[in-house]
Amino acid sequence: xxxxxxxxxxxxxxxxxxxxxxxxxxxxxxxxxxxxxxxxxxxxxxxxxxxxxxxxxxxxxxxxxxxxxxxxxxxxxxxxxxxxxxxxxxxxxxxxxxxxxxxxxxxxxxxxxxxxxxxxxxxxxxxxxxxxx
Numbered sequence: 639x640x641x642x643x644x645x646x647x648x649x650x651x652x653x654x655x656x657x658x659x660x661x662x663x664x665x666x667x668x669x670x671x672x673x674x675x676x677x678x679x680x681x682x683x684x685x686x687x688x689x690x691x692x693x694x695x696x697x698x699x700x701x702x703x704x705x706x707x708x709x710x711x712x713x714x715x716x717x718x719x720x721x722x723x724x725x726x727x728x729x730x731x732x733x734x735x736x737x738x739x740x741x742x743x744x745x746x747x748x749x750x751x752x753x754x755x756x757x758x759x760x761x762x763x764x765x766x767x768x769x770x771x
Contacts, residue, residue: 639718639726643749643767644682644689648705648714652679652694655711659683659692667692671746678702680746691717691746715753717765723750726766730754742768 649655660666660683667681677700683690693714695703705714720726723742731737736755745751745767754764 639720639766641719642688643717643719643765644691644747645713646691646693646715646717646765647712648702648709649692649694649711650706652681652692655692655694656681659690663690669747672696673744673746675743676700676702676745678746682747715763715765717751717767720766720768723752723766723768727752730766735759742766744770 647655656667663683663685665683667683669682670680671682672679674696677695677697678693679696680694681692683692693702695706697703702714727737727740727742731740736758737752738755739752742750742752745765748770749767750770752766754766756763
């Protein structure tokens with residue numbers, strides 16, 4: 639893992655939350671994207687070298703909708719940039735981590751993504767991200 643790629647924050651209302659984070663960072667979101675396969679819409683903010691992703695559910699069965707129902711708004715995941723996501727999945731699985739996506743899938747922001755179950759990472763959902771070239 640080379641660096642923290644972004645921090646994902648689950649929100650109930652993306653429009654309202656975008657205004658909050660725009661005020662917080664003094665700049666608007668630089669990107670908006672729907673990820674239909676995950677039932678989510680996202681917006682991205684930069685703060686110096688750091689990226690924040692806001693995630694809002696687009697359907698009641700999406701992972702974000704279930705997270706919001708169970709835990710409310712807040713930090714949903716921490717994403718790490720990796721050079722070779724397939725190799726990193728294999729390495730982490732070999733280390734005993736519970737891998738939720740053994741085959742990477744297309745995520746937001748032109749990334750291949752895979753997740754590690756919070757049960758194996760001290761309660762934190764971890765996302766692995768590799769830039770699609």
